[in-house]
Amino acid sequence: MASIGKQMTVGGYAAVEQGGEAPLSPEDLGDITKETPRDSRRLTRRQIITRRFWRNKGAVVGAVGFLVMVLFALFGDAVTPWTFTDVDSSAFLQAPSADHWFGTTQGGRDVYAMVVEGTRKSMMIGVFVALLQTGVAAVIGSSAAYFGGWWEKIALWATDLLLVVPSFLIIAILSQRAGAAKGSIALFIILLAGFGWMLTARVVRSLTLSVKNLEYVNAARFMNVPSPVIIARHILPNIASLLIVDATINVAYAVISETTLSYFGFGVQPPNTSLGTLIAEGQRSATTYPWIFLAPAAVLVLMLLCVNVMGDGLRDAIDPSSKSGGKA
Template sequence: MAPHDPAVAPQRLNRRQLVSRRFLRNRSAVVGLVGFVLVVLFALFGNVIGKWDYTQVDSHAFLQAPSAEHWFGTSQNGRDIYAMTVEGLRKSLVIGLAVAAIQTVVAALVGSAAAYFGKVVDRTILWVIDLMLVIPSFLLIAIITQRFSGSRGSTAMFIFLLSAFGWMLTARVIRSMTLSVISLDYVRAAKYMSVPSWTIIVRHIIPNVSSYLIIDATLGVVAAVMSETVLSYFGFGVQSPETSLGTLLAAGQTMATSFPWAFLAPATVLTLMLVFINFMGDGLRDALDPSSNSGGRA
């Protein structure tokens, strides 16, 4: 038998299989994926193995160091830091992922539509973007979230406000990238074939700028969590008795040297979450970029 059988054709992979293979060959991307899954599982099921609820107060353990009863120690008001960290991680994950997803979708659609339609549409969208960039978004978010603090829809309102004021710069970049994409042959061919404009934008233009969108989405998670942390530090955003990683960091920073467990637990969880998300984002970017050699040959 011949060492190479010409009758056996090499297997052809579709785009999804190619991206998956390149992603899985990137070690840091796999570490990020596994780590992020573990962080999500910890957020979802960490309270099942804990002994305390995040709202419970142990009147006999104020600022107690980590022990068998309180694994991460207790806070200044006697609440279990482990339970608060689990709840805070869950809240921060919801806020960060939701805000990043909404911002990315809005920026992709608005930016690509501005470049594709041009003329009046382009000028109008750029005018709206410039107007929103000069609005003091921090003050507006602080005032509105303070008004809705403690209500049932306060978290949803917080997500909406962070999303509403965070898509403009990304939309400008997507507009610039789209200007080079709409001149490609297959986009022109789709226009001549009378393919609906939004179909061209969604199926042909946005996938060509997806590498940037993925990077921006990962950075958006980081930015959303950091925005929530800053707002919580000033007494806005998520407020007691609710908790998030931002509120825990704000409460524990003043005791970081004297009672380090009050700060280290949420800070460690936050750092790991953001590192894993960045690893995943870098891996997806390299997997989607044919010119990148990080994932090896497909």
């Protein structure tokens, strides 16, 4: 009587043992107790993010397009005999032709070669500004939240101050004074990054506050692991997804900032060339000789479109609640 209704576990499944009957064996349960390796395998977070990203067709198109833009900036001048400083005295304001694919300027320079050089310069500025800006935000935001106290007060005060400073005017004045001197591009990169990290630093600080008291962080602290090591090994990796997305989207913002400043004559200075300087040069003759303006403008639009679509795809892939990123 005691055995009636009694459960026994076979292969992880509960079977009811009836009185007067033999207990169920694994063979009687059939294949339901068998697990295939495919079903039992668990994907890592990196694999999930990768699969979500590659299932987003728009993100893939953006990534491929950005890769094509990088290759164009690096190797585009290898397929033309002209450099951006060469002058063809027999082809002033020539329309696109077999000799000059994108036409020439009023000075006889090849527009294609100038666009390649301008894309290279603008992309270099955008990438370096994004990396430097995100790095500064990660260091200041995470350290302010981790250490707290007087350092957090100073960091927040500096962040609030820089948010209200007219950064456009400061960058314009300093970059104009540097002119085309050696190191002016590096100074321009530092200025753009120095006035663009504040909002990201605030987000990093908020995320660090939610991470710094977790068990593994406390365990590392009790083991007397140095604080910079804890931040680098245990805190920043947990917010790396935010930093990756932020750095990707900041490339587009940095390119827009560089182009805007260069367009008004406050960014990249001649003889250096960027997409902003090319657009500024071409807009004066946009209606009469449109190829001078349309070529750099089209490249700029394509670059920004690819970067933004790729950044949105990364955000969708990293955010598990996103619907547009697809299922892993």
